[in-house]
Amino acid sequence: MARVVVDVMPKPEILDPQGKAVHGALDRLGFGGVADVRQGKRFELEVEGEITEERLAEIRTLAETLLSNPVIEDFAVRIEQPVSEAGLDA
Amino acid sequence: MRVGVVTFPGSLDDIDAQRAVRLAGAEPVALWHGDHDLKSVDAVVLPGGFSYGDYLRCGAIARFAPVMSEVVDAANGGMPVLGICNGFQILCESHLLPGALIRNDHRKFVCRDQRLRIDNAATAWTSGYEAGDEIVIPLKNGEGGFVADDFTLDLLEGEGRVVARYLDDNPNGSMRDIAGITNERGNVVGLMPHPEHAVEELCGPGTDGLPFFTSVLSALVNG
Numbered sequence: 001m002a003r004v005v006v007d008v009m010p011k012p013e014i015l016d017p018q019g020k021a022v023h024g025a026l027d028r029l030g031f032g033g034v035a036d037v038r039q040g041k042r043f044e045l046e047v048e049g050e051i052t053e054e055r056l057a058e059i060r061t062l063a064e065t066l067l068s069n070p071v072i073e074d075f076a077v078r079i080e081q082p083v084s085e086a087g088l089d090a
Numbered sequence: 091m092r093v094g095v096v097t098f099p100g101s102l103d104d105i106d107a108q109r110a111v112r113l114a115g116a117e118p119v120a121l122w123h124g125d126h127d128l129k130s131v132d133a134v135v136l137p138g139g140f141s142y143g144d145y146l147r148c149g150a151i152a153r154f155a156p157v158m159s160e161v162v163d164a165a166n167g168g169m170p171v172l173g174i175c176n177g178f179q180i181l182c183e184s185h186l187l188p189g190a191l192i193r194n195d196h197r198k199f200v201c202r203d204q205r206l207r208i209d210n211a212a213t214a215w216t217s218g219y220e221a222g223d224e225i226v227i228p229l230k231n232g233e234g235g236f237v238a239d240d241f242t243l244d245l246l247e248g249e250g251r252v253v254a255r256y257l258d259d260n261p262n263g264s265m266r267d268i269a270g271i272t273n274e275r276g277n278v279v280g281l282m283p284h285p286e287h288a289v290e291e292l293c294g295p296g297t298d299g300l301p302f303f304t305s306v307l308s309a310l311v312n313g
Contacts, residue, residue, distance in 0.1 A: 010192075014237060015263065017193040066154070069147055069183065071190040072237060 002051045003080040004059055008068045009040035043067055044080075051079050091116040091307050094131035096161070098123040098152050102139035103174065103286060110286040111135070114303035123155040133170040133214070133306050134161055136177025138230075138284055148191060148233050149179030158184060170214035170306050171278045175231055178270070178280030187271055187280045188246070189238035194231070195263025203295040204229035204283050205257040206269050210250050213276040214309040218301030224257060225298035229283040234262035236271075236282070246271055253279055277309075 010016045016038050023037040045059065060077055068075040093111040095118055097104045108118035119131050123141075128134065141152035152158065158180070165171045165186050173181035181187045194200060203226050208219040219225070238246070243266055246252055253270040260267050262282070270281035285299025 014192065015195055015235070017195060017197045021197055066146070066150065069150065069190055071182075071188075072192060 001049075002047050004045045004047050004051065004056075005078050005080055006043040006045065006059070006063045006067050007040060007076045007078075008043070008063075008073050009038060009075075011072055011074055014072045040073075041067075091133075091310055092119050092129070092131045093117070093303075093306065094119045094121040094128055094134045096121045096123060096134065096136055096157055098139070098141035098155060100140040100143050101137050101176070103137040103284065104139070106284075106286045107135045107137040107174065110289045110299070110303045113289050114300060114307060116303070116307055121157055123152070123157050126156050126160060128157070128160050128164060132310050133172070134164065135286075136161070136171065136173040136180050137286070138175035138177060141176055141180065144176070144233075147179075147183070149176060149181075149183040152176075152180045153183040162186060165273075165278050168275065168277050170309055172215050172302065172306070173278075173280040174284055174286060175234070175282055178282055179233070181278060181280045186278050187273060188242045189236055189271070191233055191282070192235045192237055193233045194235055194261070199230070199232040200234070200261045201228070201230040202261070203227070204261060204269075206254045206283060207257055208254055210253045210272060210276075212250075213253055213272045213279050213305075215279040215281075215302050215305050216253055217308060218305040225288075226295045227283045227285050227288040227299045228294060229261055231262060231282060234264065234282045236264040236268045238265065243268075249274065254281060254283075 018039040019037040026034050063075045093116045095104050095107045111118040179191045182190050208223045211219045211221040251272050253272050256267045256269050272279045285302040288294045288299035
């Protein structure tokens with residue numbers, strides 16, 4: 001098993017009301033020096049078997065069709081270390 | 091005339107939409123999200139609510155409901171389809187309409203009677219109006235901000251595909267005050283406010299919403 005992480009972020013030109021709300025709260029809490037906040041989503045896919053180029057291409061299609069909406073969001077796909085190794089390290 | 095109303099898990103306004111269809115003089119037909127069958131309806135309404143809990147994004151999971159592949163095929167074949175609120179979001183996610191709907195710019199849920207101007211009275215769902223008509227129907231949404239890139243917005247304006255625009259205050263930050271749009275052919279319409287809640291004098295702000303449902307009947311009769 002391997003873990004594939006898909007990060008989805010609102011496009012820079014799209015208004016992000018959630019990020020704005022968080023940014024407003026930072027000011028109220030006294031955390032200065034943060035110029036802007038954008039809020040996105042992180043998906044962790046536990047994928048069975050080897051991660052081949054073909055498999056990765058499928059996941060990119062999945063990220064583009066379901067996990068993100070290309071009209072308003074960008075996405076990035078990356079492979080994290082195999083889940084079994086991560087378990088051994090811990 | 092048989093007008094189907096799809097119920098997704100989390101739909102809220104399906105029964106109101108069926109009632110509006112009945113008051114307009116057609117036979118409402120309940121359609122189920124898990125079915126691959128449109129039951130020989132002549133038109134389809136995707137109602138408001140929170141399909142599949144609106145997890146992931148509004149309308150994103152509903153787009154992949156079994157019944158939606160039938161709806162998309164029928165819409166591409168010319169069948170009239172009206173998406174109201176969550177239904178509008180589903181139509182955008184299904185690529186039957188361009189653009190997307192994002193969280194309201196002021197971050198609050200809005201629920202109020204909304205004044206609109208009908209800009210396009212030539213669609214299957216708005217022929218009962220005159221272009222320029224001003225109407226009042228309820229609006230209730232948390233993610234009703236219509237967004238698209240400038241090219242798409244210019245295209246929609248240039249082709250007269252903005253069906254309805256907000257008057258007075260823009261309730262959700264929609265670009266160019268857009269409340270509803272149509273596809274190129276005019277059979278698919280997405281609308282953020284709720285005409286099905288303004289079809290009887292007793293309930294709601296009046297009957298300004300009823301022509302959406304009577305329009306489609308004349309569209310079907312006149313082919």
